[in-house]
Amino acid sequence: MTGRHHRGSGSRGALLLLGAGLVAGYAGVSLWHQRDRNAVDRRPPDSAPGRTSRRSRGDDYAVTGRTVTIAAPRQEIYAFWRDFTNLPAFMRNVRDVTVAGDITRWVIPAPTGAVTVETRVVHDIEGEQIAWASTEESRIETRGKVRFRDAPAGRGTEVEALIAYVPPMGELGRWIAKTLGTEPAIQSRRDLKRLKMLFETGEIATNRNRKTD
Amino acid sequence: MRALTWHGKHDVRVDTVPDPEIVNPRDAILKVTSTAICGSDLHLYDAVIPGLQSGDILGHEFMGEVVETGPDSTLRKGQRVVVPFTISCGACFFCQRQQYSACDNSNPVDNQDLTEPLYGHAMSGLFGYTHLTGGYPGGQAEYVRVPYSDVGPIVVPDGLEDDKVLFLSDILPTGWMAAENADIEEGDVVAVWGCGPVGLFAVQSALAMGAGKVIAIDEWPNRLDLARKLGAEVIDFKRTHVLEALMEMSGGIGPDAVIDAVGMEAHGFAPDTLLDNLKQRIGVGADSAHALREAILAVRKGGRISIPGVYGGFLDKFPLGAVMEKGVQIRTGQTHVQRYLKELLHKIGEGELDTTFLISHRLPLEEAARGYENFRFNQNDWTKVVLKTG
Ligand SMILES: NC(=O)c1ccc[n+]([C@@H]2O[C@H](COP(=O)([O-])OP(=O)(O)OC[C@H]3O[C@@H](n4cnc5c(N)ncnc54)[C@H](O)[C@@H]3O)[C@@H](O)[C@H]2O)c1
Ligand SMILES: [Zn+2]
Ligand SMILES: [Zn+2]
Numbered sequence: 001m002t003g004r005h006h007r008g009s010g011s012r013g014a015l016l017l018l019g020a021g022l023v024a025g026y027a028g029v030s031l032w033h034q035r036d037r038n039a040v041d042r043r044p045p046d047s048a049p050g051r052t053s054r055r056s057r058g059d060d061y062a063v064t065g066r067t068v069t070i071a072a073p074r075q076e077i078y079a080f081w082r083d084f085t086n087l088p089a090f091m092r093n094v095r096d097v098t099v100a101g102d103i104t105r106w107v108i109p110a111p112t113g114a115v116t117v118e119t120r121v122v123h124d125i126e127g128e129q130i131a132w133a134s135t136e137e138s139r140i141e142t143r144g145k146v147r148f149r150d151a152p153a154g155r156g157t158e159v160e161a162l163i164a165y166v167p168p169m170g171e172l173g174r175w176i177a178k179t180l181g182t183e184p185a186i187q188s189r190r191d192l193k194r195l196k197m198l199f200e201t202g203e204i205a206t207n208r209n210r211k212t213d
Numbered sequence: 214m215r216a217l218t219w220h221g222k223h224d225v226r227v228d229t230v231p232d233p234e235i236v237n238p239r240d241a242i243l244k245v246t247s248t249a250i251c252g253s254d255l256h257l258y259d260a261v262i263p264g265l266q267s268g269d270i271l272g273h274e275f276m277g278e279v280v281e282t283g284p285d286s287t288l289r290k291g292q293r294v295v296v297p298f299t300i301s302c303g304a305c306f307f308c309q310r311q312q313y314s315a316c317d318n319s320n321p322v323d324n325q326d327l328t329e330p331l332y333g334h335a336m337s338g339l340f341g342y343t344h345l346t347g348g349y350p351g352g353q354a355e356y357v358r359v360p361y362s363d364v365g366p367i368v369v370p371d372g373l374e375d376d377k378v379l380f381l382s383d384i385l386p387t388g389w390m391a392a393e394n395a396d397i398e399e400g401d402v403v404a405v406w407g408c409g410p411v412g413l414f415a416v417q418s419a420l421a422m423g424a425g426k427v428i429a430i431d432e433w434p435n436r437l438d439l440a441r442k443l444g445a446e447v448i449d450f451k452r453t454h455v456l457e458a459l460m461e462m463s464g465g466i467g468p469d470a471v472i473d474a475v476g477m478e479a480h481g482f483a484p485d486t487l488l489d490n491l492k493q494r495i496g497v498g499a500d501s502a503h504a505l506r507e508a509i510l511a512v513r514k515g516g517r518i519s520i521p522g523v524y525g526g527f528l529d530k531f532p533l534g535a536v537m538e539k540g541v542q543i544r545t546g547q548t549h550v551q552r553y554l555k556e557l558l559h560k561i562g563e564g565e566l567d568t569t570f571l572i573s574h575r576l577p578l579e580e581a582a583r584g585y586e587n588f589r590f591n592q593n594d595w596t597k598v599v600l601k602t603g
Contacts, residue, residue, distance in 0.1 A: 202238060205237075205318055205319055206321055207348045209233040209236070
């Protein structure tokens with residue numbers, strides 16, 4: 001195009017404009033189609049765990065999960081976890097765990113004092129999986145499971161923890177917890193790493209120079 | 214105890230701080246006898262690496278006498294040990310593969326959160342460095358707490374004085390791994406950027422590994438002289454066009470392998486350096502990488518690039534095209550110190566490697582701040598500073 005203007009080009013200009021409009025319209029429609037085809041829930045399922053999906057779940061539950069490989073035998077890690085009184089050793093946000101029959105009580109420090117969560121084991125496969133859910137009496141609604149799988153090539157055990165919970169005060173509560181580092185996603189990631197340290201090194205790494213720091 | 218602490222850019226002081234204690238079962242406490250200032254410490258001194266807190270104790274090159282041991286330590290009181298700057302558990306996936314500086318367990322979990330989003334994976338723990346790598350109190354102090362003391366420290370025989378073995382903690386294995394990463398073949402032409410301690414040890418190692426010609430590049434006559442004494446040819450980048458000279462000195466082929474022993478604070482009056490420095494100063498996480506860009510352009514087609522120099526952030530104008538089109542390979546990383554200790558201690562004992570030639574100054578710990586200032590601003594004469602306690 002030369003960009004020259006002269007009389008009589010009006011109708012041609014209008015035609016061009018119309019053409020451009022058509023092209024833009026067409027592009028818009030095909031983009032729309034493409035977007036539609038790309039919509040997360042229209043895409044065929046892949047092999048990735050659901051919690052890594054770009055789409056958040058449609059219900060009140062927030063789901064979080066994390067996998068860590070620990071260079072230790074599956075049975076040993078399972079047995080350690082199954083004795084819930086061991087959990088405060090690596091779960092920083094659990095102050096105390098007591099087990100009475102099939103009910104487990106977790107004392108969790110919170111900005112408003114301690115919260116007690118009550119859970120019951122709902123599924124337990126020796127050496128493979130432990131699943132729990134909060135009881136009706138519990139202050140916090142949560143369910144979760146931990147799975148143990150042999151890692152490939154003698155790397156030890158893949159430990160996968162999955163936690164679903166209803167954030168107190170919904171999204172706002174979730175945001176507050178996140179900034180305090182107490183959100184279950186952050187907690188469970190850190191907890192699993194501490195569990196790994198405990199099994200692989202016998203201690204939990206710290207940069208403190210003194211016991212009382 | 215007395216310890217060198219960081220308080221901000223170009224502000225380090227020797228302060229009185231609480232003595233360390235055994236905290237974990239595998240810990241040991243050392244009474245430090247010798248400790249050195251490293252080029253990596255200068256990145257902290259210049260505040261180009263983030264994640265330091267006022268009062269942090271620096272120092273990752275140190276050795277000393279065991280004065281206390283935790284119940285699971287394998288060390289005994291009275292032993293003389295050199296400690297790797299990389300903190301490694303010895304048991305994780307990476308330690309088992311001798312990739313000690315990638316240890317999964319040595320960085321406290323809260324600190325791991327800092328590098329996971331930045332690098333895709335959490336970094337491991339290092340002594341006396343940023344909180345990104347654990348924020349462990351360092352060894353430029355009278356005493357230091359050494360985690361996993363059954364894995365890291367190497368016991369040294371009494372016959373070898375401190376100055377001969379101290380550099381096992383970092384720069385000697387770093388120079389060695391730099392040369393190893395360059396995959397040197399008999400007769401190769403190897404170019405080394407930077408004649409600081411790391412570059413000098415890389416020169417020495419490359420020659421020991423069979424390089425036919427090593428060309429060392431820097432601007433400081435005294436540092437270039439040290440390289441020359443090791444057997445290198447030298448280029449003064451303030452005097453000579455480095456790229457042209459390297460082509461001419463390698464028969465028009467280009468060096469077979471290149472080693473960047475400069476890192477993120479490269480100097481040089483070149484437009485890319487000025488831009489890099491500006492970005493570094495306004496804190497956008499940009500590294501100054503003039504030496505690395507030059508090394509990438511210099512290396513021959515199909516050659517090898519080894520990067521012991523430290524980088525922490527992002528790099529603009531990275532000549533990736535040259536890397537791809539010339540089909541070169543790049544190897545880099547924090548040194549897997551523990552992997553090399555035995556072999557290098559043996560070579561020191563046999564007199565095959567000299568480790569003392571680069572020490573220019575020995576100062577009492579109390580004068581550490583003066584050591585930093587001069588190692589930073591008087592690079593020609595201050596080639597390596599060793600601090601002595603007690
Ligand atoms: N990979 C590791 O584990 C490891 C360990 C120790 C040190 N390092 C790093 O190695 C690097 C060097 O350490 P050092 O103790 O020798 O430091 P140093 O600061 O004493 O030496 C750097 C040298 O590079 C020279 N230099 C600067 N710009 C140059 C350029 N454009 N071309 C050629 N030379 C140039 C300087 O004049 C100086 O002599 C640093 O980045 C340090 O952090 C890495
Ligand atoms: Zn160092
Ligand atoms: Zn490890």
